[in-house]
Amino acid sequence: MGGLFVALGDSFTEGVGDYNPNFPNGVRGWADRVAKQLGKQDPDFRYANLAVRSKRLHQIIADQLEPAIAMEPTLVSFYAGGNDILEFKRSMPELMAEYESAIRQLSETGARLILFTGFEVMLPPVLEPMRRRNWAFNEAVRELSRRYDAVLVDHWAFDRYQDRRMWDTDRLHMSSLGHRYMAARVLEALGVDHTLRLKQPEPLVPAGWRQAVRRERDWLQEWVIPMFGRKFKGVTLGDNLPPRWPEPVRVSRGLKKLARQRSAASAG
Template sequence: MGSYPLLPDRDERRVFVALGDSFTEGVGDRSSRLPNGVRGWADRVAEKLAKAEPGWEYANLAIRSKRLRHIIDEQLEPALAMEPTLITLYAGGNDILDLGTDINVLMAQYEALVARLAATGATLVLFTGFDVKVSAVLEPLKKRNAVYNQRVRELAAKYGAVLVDYWCFEAFHDRRMWDTDRLHMSKAGHKYLAAQVLDHLGVPHKITLKEWEPPSKVTLREWERRQRRWVSDWVFPLVGRKLRGVTLGDNLSPRWPRPVKVPRKGGLKKLMDSSPSR
């Protein structure tokens, strides 16, 4: 066996493929030097894998706003063709937010996807969803999210997947772990999640979060001002997109559509600097 029991031996080809939506694309962790203007936890995991054991290749097929059916139709076959040895999957979060979703049908489709990925023999990492405290308007969706999380836990056990139980992470109760839209992780959130994934895989790293002072108390006036800004900047545009039948991911391509060899030093930013056209 190699140094890390959940990962391939040193003399085997090592390919990490990340599947999903904005969660895995990296939305909220901005980086002008990287594809789609974001970095994210998956990029950070790929870089630490390469630093621990040179030779890792990495592809990220995730695109924001994608529903489970899109991930199955657009990402599954390309991922299988890459013969991955490590796969991460988060899918279904956007479906949970769609009012017409039948959670039982959704989870049956999710299991079919997990079964296909597990059959590759790759190490498979699955995630539960966090109970984001966005607005009382979304509280009725909590039951659907609870069903999703329980089924993901069951399927991780059934198919021998590594489970990153995101729902349990107390650190994400701090609002500074979230971007201004309150739905996507901030840079700090993505760093924390990358550390969790690496810990679950047994890969050494030195990712740490800075020590924060306790959150300052917010006055009622400041709270109202933030609420108005959030509604104006995020809620109204989201409703408008839904009415028009468009999403933020419609004109985007996968950030890393083909496996790239991750430099041990300098990471993916170095790769972009040396090969701007990829």
């Protein structure tokens, strides 16, 4: 069989929020988990992940599209545009035209294509315009998934993500729990049986108003203000990061083992 899954995108696909020092770039993520499950069914199955955090759509197209197509994948996931939505000056029609051009090229490879909507993340009222841009993005992705016969993973519709434990402390990236749940939903969308165990979290204990106010203050100070500071300076968290799995790896050999071997080789 020997299929090949190539994942393209930004932090969502790189795995930010699912922190694990045993994997490249210190994260694991839903795509690694999906690849592991697919590798259990086919020992020759291979996987590459070209996603890098903070990348805009045009960067993903410039850096990842051609290498992905050259690998001749049988399965491709594509999530891009989330960081562009945060840029109010970015025209949504232009963004989606560029997005469609990318998925058209991926579709022409004959690979099975996976697309995602974006979740309606918990934002304060001052950032309401971002939610409206996200709605427009999601509607366009749904239409394009029908047009190009892509598998749609409708993240927006997953009620489980209303639970704040599904998110990292920055509220923009999924936690380990969120990535594990996403992996299961991707596999289900593909019609693939899996062995991922998803425990139902205990009911949340409502926070008191002092704790809620403190949580909002800490979030603004630790995440929102630094994020806009980086935007002002024109720097991102992914500026000097390489893709996690830039070349196809045979998943059945164990991604953690492969990561150790790669780290040892670079150190030597």
